Amino acid sequence: MTGYVLRRLWQSAVVLIGVSILVFAIMHLVPGDPVRQALGTRATEAAYQAMRERAGLDEPLLTQYLDWIGSAFTGDLGVSFRTGRPVMEMILERVPATVSLAAAAIVVALLIAIPLGTIAALKPRSPVDWFATASSQAGLSIPDFWMGIMLILLFAGTLGWFPSGGYVGLTSDPVGWAHHLVMPAVTAGVASGSILTRFVRSSVLEALGQDHVRTARAKGMRRRDVLGWHVLRNALIPLVTVGGVQLAYLLSGVVIVEIVFAWPGLGQMALQAVESRDYPLLQGSVLLFAVIFLLVNLLVDLLYARLDPRISYVGAAK
């Protein structure tokens, strides 16, 4: 098992290097001079040159890349052009907000998907199934910015139940944290939940038709035990994969939801970095998103082996 994890980590490192080259190349291909952007139109030529030098932008591209990737390994992602603060520090600052939102959104998504998908699968072609399919279609089709705005209008504006935006730290004010989290989490969770609902439905339908479910019923087990232990237990194994992808997506920042709710997360920061041509910050963010995807995928694979005893990573070296 340890061997498997090490091998996967090594593979992830290779992928990361590829991602870093790609990110680096794209940054330098997009038009616009980051230094001029950062300094504004009134800067002197001397100040411009000084900043170029300080950022290492006068060096050959290869040297720039090697410098960047070298220090990235030591946790130094450079200094933001716009704020002048270390990129790592800026990213870490944003992590709690993003993790809060992603965790809450995935909970919302699962709370929608598992019951709705299961009920739909138990009564295929019934009104419940129709409702589940239609609402998941709607959930997928409604743009999240529109839904976010509608939620704000209704629950923050008219009813005044929830704040319209902003983030409160969990440690400083747990109640305020939860209160601020509800609407962004619902907005981000509905889309993921809609995708997962369809997945749960087909996965449960498939599990219901398995021979071992018939065996369980033939034993005379209670319906809910058959459903819990033989249908859902098996149906949820493939759900881990799709759920993992959704979680990784949520963790790398749901840009639009963060903007609508003024949520100080990674997505919002990455967008600002793009707008202001803040190379170091953008490179750092994209690299972090790649790390998140790789780690979540690794966790999913490990979880898989826990859930399905037929999968073994021991001796899978060749």
Place this chain on the structure above:
Amino acid sequence: MRDEQGGPVLSVRDLRVAFRTPRGLARVVNGLSYDVEPGRTLAIVGESGSGKSVGALALLGLLPGDVARISGSAVFDGYELIGRDEEEMRAVRGAGVGMVFQDPATSLNPVLTVGRQLVEALRAHASMPKDVARARAEELLAEVGIPDPRSRLEAYPHQLSGGMRQRVMIAIALAGQPRVLIADEATTALDVTVQAQILDLLMRLQKEHSTGVIWITHDLGVVAGIADHVLVMYAGRCVEEGSVDALFERPVHPYTRGLLGATPVVDDPRPARERDLLVTMPGLPPDPVELPEGCAFYPRCPVRADVRCRTEEPPLASVAGDPGHRAATFYTPEGV
């Protein structure tokens, strides 16, 4: 607890099962009647699609309720099974009537341990503490001939061989101490040596518990070895039934005769050239959505008579001299 007085433990009368399909009503079982006696084995024989499995699943209410229409009667131990709701059926499943399915590789849950699946079966009907159930599960595994049962409780199905898995299935089916055991092609997926072991095991257990067994198969070789009474099904009907001796020695229905002709026999006295020619039956069973009007076997029958067989369904009638031997055909072979 065992009912020592004579008489069948399960009586099925005029069982009919139809499925609603997009093409129309598929009539899969069409008036099936039989009795299962304690300690005796009834073999139900037929091709795939003859309705033999569906008829058994219908008894336990294991068919999809939204598309299956079941009628007729099936009285188990004085209790009518047809038309019961899910909760009433649950009490019968496992405890009254146990079932062993064809493919042990798919019939066991791959992600739960053998022990868990056995304990589940034990605790479905009797409230017993977990450790008692585990001890009982170990006993059951030993009873079906699994070596080192304690450590096998922790095994997952994929860690066992096909024969061992089927032994586990049998242990599960016996967990509720059923009075009737339905074995649906229980040895079909196993190789021949393992098949023989499983047959021996089931016959031993049947004797010990005086269980009534319904053995569903298409394998006439197995039937000859274990059955007391045989029922041959075609297109959802019984076309011939009788004691195993009567049926194998004096088959009457052209379908039964065809089936017996299609079974290879090892010590066949005929000359080699003739022996190598396996008799095959041309044609396919009829479409259950469009059953023929007269005898369902008419299109494939080698000895059909034109008008009567096509328009009139032959009733199941006793064969001369043997009240237990009945066949549904207008044809009488020579020498019977």
